[in-house]
Amino acid sequence: MIRFEHVSRRYQPDIAALLDITFEIDTGQLVLIGGHSGAGKTTLLKLIAAIERPDSGMVMVNGQNIGDLKPAAIPFLRRNLGLVFQDQKLLFDRNVFENTLLPLSIAGFPPKEAARRVRAALDKVGLLKRERALPVALSGGEQQRLAIARAVVNRPGILLADEPTAHLDPVTAGEVAAIFRDFHQVGVTVLVASYDDQLFAPLAPSRLLLNHGTLMPDAGARPPGQ
Amino acid sequence: MIEAINARFSQHAKAMGWALRRLVVAPLPTLLSLLAISITLALPAGGQMLLGNVLRIAGNDSVTPQISLFLALDTDRRTAELIGARLKNLPSVRELRYVPRSETLKRFQAREGLAEVLAVLPDNPFPDAFVITPREDGTAALEQLRDELGRWPKVELVQLDSDWARRLDALLRLGRTGVSVLGVLLGLGLVATTFTTIRLQVLTQRTEIEVSRLLGATDAFIRRPFHYFGALLGLLSGFGAWLIVLAVTLALRGPVAELTGLYGIAGTLRPLAVNDSLILIGFSAAMGWLGAALSLLRHLREPS
Structure with missing residues (x-):
C-alpha cells in the first residue's frame, strides 16, 4: 500500500x-x-x-x-488520505461542525449525507456535544480530537x-x-x-x-x- | 445522478454564498468600492444615455439634408400652388411640405415678444415656403438642385439645410467613439479594482486556501468563490451605475424639457435603453470576473 x-x-x-x-x-x-x-x-x-x-x-x-x-x-x-498535522491547521473562524465538514464539502458530498458523516466522526472522537463551539473554546486535547475527526470524516x-x-x-x-x-x-x-x-x-x-x-x-x- | 448534480449545484451555491458573505461581512469597504466603481461606470453609461436621447430627438432623418425654398413676397396663392405642383413632379424631390405665409405668421405671433413687433408691421413679413426632402443626398446633386430651383421665377431664396445635419452627424459619431473609448478604459479600471480586491481576499483567506489544498481541494474549488466574488462586485457596480444614470436622467428631465421647448423640439429625456442597460450590467459583471481570474492567476499559484 x-x-x-x-x-x-x-x-x-x-x-x-x-x-x-x-x-x-x-x-x-x-x-x-x-x-x-x-x-x-x-x-x-x-x-x-x-x-x-x-x-x-x-x-x-x-x-x-x-x-x-x-x-x-x-x-x-x-x-x-486522512491528515493530522503537527500544527493542526484548524480554521478558527469556523465551528467544530464546519471544520469537520470541510473535506466533505471539498469532495462534493450531498449536504445531508455530509452532515450525517460529520456527526458520526464527531461522535467517534467524543465531540458531538461541542459541534457549535469555535476551536478557540476547545481545550488542547479537544482541538487535537477535532483535527482527527476532520482527518477521518472522509473515511x-x-x-x-x-x-x-x-x-x-x-x-x-x-x-x-x-x-x-x-x-x-x-x-x-x-x-x-x-x-x-x-x-x-x-x-x-x-x-x-x-x-x-x-x-x-x-x-x-x-x-x-x- | 441527481444526487451528483445536486452536489455540484450545492458547491456552486456555497461558493456564491461565501462571496455574498464576504461582501456583507465588511459593509463599509464594500459599499465604498462599489460606489467608486459605480461612479466610474456611470460616466460612459451616462454618455450613452445622452447620445441615445440626442439621436432620438434629432430624429431618424436628421442626417438627410433638406432644402428650404422661399417665394417672393408678392407671389399670389395661385402661383404658389402652381410652383408646388411643379416641385412635386420633379423626380429629384422625394417629399414636399408647403408652409403658407399665413401659418408662419400665426406661429410667430404666438411667441412672446414677437407679437408686438409683428403688430407694428403693416403686412405679413413672411414669404410662402416649401420644405423639400431630396431623393439624393450627395453634395453635388443637392447643389445642382439648389441652383436649378434658384432660377425659377418668383423663387426668392433656396437654402440648403444639410450643413447643420452633417455637423450634428459628425458630432454624434465623435460622441459615440468617445463613449466607446471611455467604456473600454473604465472597464479596464474595473478589472484593476477587482484585481486588487481579490488579492486582498486571497491574502485574508490564505490559511483556508492552504488547508483546503491539503484536504484535497482542486484548483477549481478554490477559485470558484473568488470568481463569484469578482463577478458579483462587477454586477452590483453595473447596477449601481445604472441607478446613477437613472437618477441623473430624472434630475435633468425638467431642465432639458425646458431647453428643448425653447428650440421648438418635442422630446423628453429617457433613461438608458433596455439593451444598453443589459450591456452595461453584463459588461461590468464580465470585467469583474476577468479581474478576479487575472488576480487568481497571479496570487493563487500553488507553492511548490
Whole structure:
C-alpha cells in the first residue's frame, strides 16, 4: 500500500532530510515513526501526501507513483488520505461542525449525507456535544480530537498523523492514542510520527526509526510489512 | 445522478454564498468600492444615455439634408400652388411640405415678444415656403438642385439645410467613439479594482486556501468563490451605475424639457435603453470576473 524505494529528499544540496529510505507498509498496519526532532519524520509523511516530492527514489501510495503524479491528480490522492498535522491547521473562524465538514464539502458530498458523516466522526472522537463551539473554546486535547475527526470524516484508507500527542498531558495523550488504535482495529492503515515510544506500546506496533534522515535498524519492534 | 448534480449545484451555491458573505461581512469597504466603481461606470453609461436621447430627438432623418425654398413676397396663392405642383413632379424631390405665409405668421405671433413687433408691421413679413426632402443626398446633386430651383421665377431664396445635419452627424459619431473609448478604459479600471480586491481576499483567506489544498481541494474549488466574488462586485457596480444614470436622467428631465421647448423640439429625456442597460450590467459583471481570474492567476499559484 505504501512503498518507499531508495527515497531521498534534500532541502539543500548538502542537507538531506531523508537519505536512501526503503520500506513497505501493508494495508491495515499501525506504524509508529520514531526518531529525534529533525530526524525526517514530518518529511516522510509529507512525501506520502504529495506535499513534497522526492528528489530521487520512488514513493508508491495505493499503486500510484507520487513522483509522477500530475498536479491535477494530487487533490484526488489526498481525498483518500486522512491528515493530522503537527500544527493542526484548524480554521478558527469556523465551528467544530464546519471544520469537520470541510473535506466533505471539498469532495462534493450531498449536504445531508455530509452532515450525517460529520456527526458520526464527531461522535467517534467524543465531540458531538461541542459541534457549535469555535476551536478557540476547545481545550488542547479537544482541538487535537477535532483535527482527527476532520482527518477521518472522509473515511480514508490511510491515516497520517504528525506528532498528534505533542503538548498533551499523558492522560489526554492516551485518549488520543486510543482513537488511533480504534481506527487501526477497523482496518485503516495508520502512520503516526511521534517521539513518544510508549504511545502504542501495548499494541506492539511496527516501527520505523529515523536518525538524521536515515532508517535505523530497530531491534525493539517488528519491522513493517511482516 | 441527481444526487451528483445536486452536489455540484450545492458547491456552486456555497461558493456564491461565501462571496455574498464576504461582501456583507465588511459593509463599509464594500459599499465604498462599489460606489467608486459605480461612479466610474456611470460616466460612459451616462454618455450613452445622452447620445441615445440626442439621436432620438434629432430624429431618424436628421442626417438627410433638406432644402428650404422661399417665394417672393408678392407671389399670389395661385402661383404658389402652381410652383408646388411643379416641385412635386420633379423626380429629384422625394417629399414636399408647403408652409403658407399665413401659418408662419400665426406661429410667430404666438411667441412672446414677437407679437408686438409683428403688430407694428403693416403686412405679413413672411414669404410662402416649401420644405423639400431630396431623393439624393450627395453634395453635388443637392447643389445642382439648389441652383436649378434658384432660377425659377418668383423663387426668392433656396437654402440648403444639410450643413447643420452633417455637423450634428459628425458630432454624434465623435460622441459615440468617445463613449466607446471611455467604456473600454473604465472597464479596464474595473478589472484593476477587482484585481486588487481579490488579492486582498486571497491574502485574508490564505490559511483556508492552504488547508483546503491539503484536504484535497482542486484548483477549481478554490477559485470558484473568488470568481463569484469578482463577478458579483462587477454586477452590483453595473447596477449601481445604472441607478446613477437613472437618477441623473430624472434630475435633468425638467431642465432639458425646458431647453428643448425653447428650440421648438418635442422630446423628453429617457433613461438608458433596455439593451444598453443589459450591456452595461453584463459588461461590468464580465470585467469583474476577468479581474478576479487575472488576480487568481497571479496570487493563487500553488507553492511548490
